[in-house]
Amino acid sequence: MDEALTETTRRELNKANRILIVSHVRPDGDAVGSMLGLGLALQEAGKSVQMVLEDGVPAGESRLPGSEQVRLKPEGEFDLTIVVDCSELARVGEALNGYGLPDWNIDHHITNLNFARLNLVQPEAASTAEMVAEMIPAWGFSLSPRAVSALLAGILTDTLGFRTSNVTPKTLRVAASLVEAGGNLYELYHDALLQRSYQAARYWGLGLSKIQREGRMVWTTLTLADRRAAEYSGRDDADLINVVSVIDETDVSLVFVEQNHSHIKVSWRSQPGFDVSQIALYFGGGGHKAAAGADVDGTLEEVLEKVLTATRTLWG
Numbered sequence: 001m002d003e004a005l006t007e008t009t010r011r012e013l014n015k016a017n018r019i020l021i022v023s024h025v026r027p028d029g030d031a032v033g034s035m036l037g038l039g040l041a042l043q044e045a046g047k048s049v050q051m052v053l054e055d056g057v058p059a060g061e062s063r064l065p066g067s068e069q070v071r072l073k074p075e076g077e078f079d080l081t082i083v084v085d086c087s088e089l090a091r092v093g094e095a096l097n098g099y100g101l102p103d104w105n106i107d108h109h110i111t112n113l114n115f116a117r118l119n120l121v122q123p124e125a126a127s128t129a130e131m132v133a134e135m136i137p138a139w140g141f142s143l144s145p146r147a148v149s150a151l152l153a154g155i156l157t158d159t160l161g162f163r164t165s166n167v168t169p170k171t172l173r174v175a176a177s178l179v180e181a182g183g184n185l186y187e188l189y190h191d192a193l194l195q196r197s198y199q200a201a202r203y204w205g206l207g208l209s210k211i212q213r214e215g216r217m218v219w220t221t222l223t224l225a226d227r228r229a230a231e232y233s234g235r236d237d238a239d240l241i242n243v244v245s246v247i248d249e250t251d252v253s254l255v256f257v258e259q260n261h262s263h264i265k266v267s268w269r270s271q272p273g274f275d276v277s278q279i280a281l282y283f284g285g286g287g288h289k290a291a292a293g294a295d296v297d298g299t300l301e302e303v304l305e306k307v308l309t310a311t312r313t314l315w316g
Contacts, residue, residue: 001120001135009104009118010139013042016079020099022052023084024091026236026265029192031085032061032070033154034106034128038084040066040147041136050074054093058234059200063191064153065146074099082106085128087286089115106131111277111286126164126171129154133174145182152183157192160242165272165290200238202230207240207255218247219254219308221300224261235259237267245269252276252311256304259295264303267293268311279314283307 001009013019021039023031032053039051052074057067073095081102086092087109089102096102105116108125125131133151136143143151155175159167162175179185196204206226212219222237232238237255245253251274257265266283268276268291275289285294296303 018048018078020050020074020078020081022092022095024086025055025093027053029157030127030154033150034084034132036066036150037147038132041141044144045141052095054095064150087112126166127155127158130174148178148181148183152178153188153192199230199232203232203238204240216251218250221256223258241267258300264296
């Protein structure tokens with residue numbers, strides 16, 4: 001972030017007393033971690049902060065400090081509204097209904113649409129949590145132990161434990177500074193990346209039983225019936241995409257998650273050299289070259305056909 005933008009945002013933060021921070025529907029670890037990290041740091045500085053996720057906190061991040069504060073909708077008036085880890089405004093769902101254009105947009109997705117009054121977008125960052133971990137001290141605020149844990153969890157989850165191709169030496173230095181500040185790397189890694197609920201494991205099993213392959217592309221589906229059978233409470237894929245994406249001799253992986261009978265969440269993952277963000281963008285979504293997603297209207301059968309066809313065409 002350049003010096004002028006740093007100074008502008010520093011002044012606005014110091015002036016604001018009531019702050020709203022929101023992130024996207026079906027939040028991942030980076031959404032939760034960056035929101036909590038920023039919110040907790042501002043609370044330590046005496047600010048009144050509401051943190052809002054329309055779908056609430058996923059089970060994997062429910063142990064993070066401050067997660068009990070997260071609301072499903074905001075209440076009251078605010079001096080400053082901030083959206084974190086969200087490439088387009090529509091992805092916050094109804095969390096900002098009635099609050100107009102957000103003041104700030106803090107994000108690292110290459111497909112970000114710059115939808116706020118001030119857009120703090122750094123596609124070179126491996127996670128939004130990495131950005132926030134650098135910004136908080138630059139604004140003159142302290143990183144409390146609670147904020148440190150949230151931000152380190154955000155970095156860990158979005159980089160899959162420093163395994164994604166966008167991890168840089170800077171990412172590792174930021175993470176190391178958070179560990180030095182008290183972040184428990186072992187516990188956070190275990191909770192965010194290794195531990196899974198019994199229901200999530202059953203959900204994985206149902207998805208893996210239907211996996212299909214065509215050349216160097218693999219995909220599978222998770223239906224509403226699968227969710228009920230597994231008694232899985234989330235609307236996401238329980239990170240199944242990260243299992244499917246490591247299948248040997250595969251370049252592009254997809255998981256289709258039925259949200260209702262006419263709306264499907266699609267996730268893409270790819271190996272270095274394949275840009276799936278452009279395929280996601282074609283369907284109104286976005287993300288990174290190696291990891292992207294979109295919400296597509298239609299039945300599961302309809303979405304499967306058109307997304308697989310487009311993926312073959314745009315990827316090939």
